[in-house]
Amino acid sequence: MGDQGIGKRVKRREDVRFITGRGRYTDDIGHPGQTFAVFLRSPHPRARIVGVDAGEALKLPGVVGVFTGKDLAADKIGDLPCGWLVKSRDGSDMKVPSRPPLAVERVNFVGEPYGIVLGDSLAAAQAGADAVVTDFEELEPAASLAGATTGAQIHPGIEANTCYVWELGDAAATEAAFAAAAHVTRLELVNNRLIPNAIEPRAALALYDRATEEFTLYTTSQNPHLERLILAAFVGLAPEHKLRVISPDVGGGFGSKIFVYPEETTACWAARRIGRPVKWTADRSEAFLSDHHGRDHLTRAELALDAAGVFLALRVRTRANLGAYLSTFASSVPTYLYGTLLAGQYRTPAIHVEVEAVFTNTAPVDAYRGAGRPEATYVVERLVETAARELGLDPAEIRRRNFIQPDQFPYQTPVALVYDTGDYQASLERALQRADYAGFAARRSASQARGMRRGIGLSCYIEACGLAPSQLAIQLGAGVGLYESGEVRVNPTGSVTVFTGSHSHGQGHETTLAQIVSDKLGVAFDQVEVVHGDTGRVEFGLGTYGSRSAAVGGSAVVTATEKIIAKGRKIAAHMLEAQPEDVDFEDGVFSVRASNRKLGFGEVAFAAYVPANFPEGLEPGLSEKSFYDPKNFTFPAGAHVAEVEIDPETGVVELVAFVAVDDFGEVINPMIVEGQVHGGIAQGVGQALMEHGVYDEAGQLVTGSYMDYRMPRAADLPSFIVETTVTACTHNPLGVKGCGEAGAIGSPAAVMNAVTDALGLKDLAMPASPERVWRALQSSTAERGRGTGPRSGTVEGAQAAQGSPAAARG
């Protein structure tokens, strides 16, 4: 459809409000008579709540109320649930600790809320919170991931703090392949804890109408219908028809706003309790403490190869940190979104993975951009690169020897997935070309001449996104379906309102979905409006996560437009005195084949609402909806190349170039897709070089502000080279895959492969901060002095030898 249909670089219509300051985020919304909430949060990683004395607080002017977990429990407010039941390898269910929205008897991480203070003003609520006296009995925490299974038991009945031990793949075949291997590459990998840090902090405004018993919750959610479902079905706040959840403009999510949190839940309850609206907005310190974190794995990984560098088997043992409680989808991240991705882009015939998921006295850990897939890619791509170095092969060549070939699709991996399509070598070759891989040696020499260390690293990732299909996922433990809804409502004058269950918090759905509908119906782009993020306007939906909005949400919209066209064809046929099967629809025109009789889409829409000349038995109106349930995951894949230069005097790593060549299938808006890749790369580079959520041994978060948790700023990054190759997804009507997470999935391994290449080290734990790099260089120089060579040993080992535990932190 003209220059604003599928495949066009259409400027985003949502931008107009954002660039002029007219966006409407949750904190921008107020309501007469509203109170302000401040949460009482645990200063201890593990403690018993002996007593909460709010006497003084309640005497302060402007303090409206102080409530604790006991008040919610007395009102029978239920626990926050985990939506995915994972089974241990022995067949037993995962262990689920109780998680009331406000802690009742015990607190289990620093920042866990156990009370809420309401005030006429924020200042009054803050003063009230300061005046509450809480008596804690401190308990020994189990804060470290490495020591989780032998530390203090956090939850009653959950031994060794272990939620589940999950496995996937053929252990016997894997053992046999290792026994016969010519070479085995081994790595001990750390996937560092990340704190998501959407720039808009979480917020909520809860309203309750005593006359109708209806709640309205404005909140920073990526999936308002899921929020409503959980508040109704599990928390037991009110039935769904009495709950309206609105996610207005949302300032980034990256996964952290998928989950149902204590704060908005408690705000709703409190609004009913006090009979006034309750407003809460997190400050950044609260966000660091209480947003659910990401990653945090310890992994031992081994790759068995034959003498020619062909992969024979992969064996992976991972300990995954869940934090103190099971967040909404936490259990699925280190299992079905991780273990299933370990085949990568390769024909590795035997794979076995075992994941031990443990509780610690830290903030809950759940999906963060990529969710399991960056961790899997890091394991596979660090191993592959290391194996190439050990065998003296070009890292590009070892990948070529092992890629699944284009004629092998659909490809059944040994870890459950069936890849539908791809051409991995095409992406790699293009990426190598754009990165001038051939010219690297000369650039390295030039750097050396300036006293600098230069390295290059590859990462050929695959991801599974647009989670699917519902029935399979539910068999595997999912508590919800994985379809998406789309409704296309044609107005009498021919303009169109589209309702989607997916949610845009930066992805640009208001533009992209309008492009799709404009294209399919032949209606002008500016005649198509997209509505999302309101359970009062959109029938149902599962929201936006896992790069699903185009592949699943977009497909639902396409399916609804197909129904519109089918009905329109019947109306047009009647009006044109033809049979429906003789009526074609193209570019917004219904025409009778081999004739000059035709009707515009707008004329048919009008006839549907003013049915003067209308087919007998057909209902008036022109509005259709679809619940699209995907048949399979989509499998975006690509090749990333990072090039770094390291100053050995300071340990500072400069990312000098980054190339991403990704296969996302068909692309609806290339401009938006490139933007998604840019942002993903930045977050992946952040993980590799600077971001690290650190708890000390005592369980205190020591990276609780932007002073301590470093994220990429503009000067930390180069301009990126981003391109796409295309193999169309075979099972959705758009041929699209999913692009939201790829940048964050592929890039950490590429950057760390470049850093270790530059340093001549086998491994270095992320993030490669200046201190770590500098220490690594010092210890490798010292080791060289002792004659053991720079490539032996890991840096963590070298740090231990130096007796410097502090160096293990970023």
Place this chain on the structure above:
Amino acid sequence: MAQGGRPLKLKFTVNEVARELETAPNVLLVDILRGPLGLTGTHVGCDTSQCGACTVHLDGRAVKACTVLAGQVEGAEVTTIEGIGAPGNLHPMQAAFQDLHALQCGFCTPGMIMSAIDLVRTSERLDEPAVRAGLEGNYCRCTGYHNIVQAVLAAAAQA
């Protein structure tokens, strides 16, 4: 934070409109803008003056409105994102941000645009490294800065 001290009577100009209001002396400019003045385009993203989402112009220079106390704006001219352009009448920097997809969720965008306008106005010549260095006070978590840098360079070329 408690509201202490005697109320201050303030006279200042916001987006070319004279304003008079009474406020506690320990209130921050950003809270005055977002609260009584209803100018919610200026955002709050952190509590350590590091994200830059609250950037506005104070007497023509970019400042973080979370580090300016109410008393400091007496007699001053404050310009917010709402004051530099509107739908249908965009500032060139706003237009460049849309044209080059320099925003995604939009939350950092007003602060980023206000910083960028100041950067262009106070720089003799801007190249990519200078733009990247000049935006050091503003975090963006969505765009990887790639398109922001392009947009600022494009707007600078027109200035």
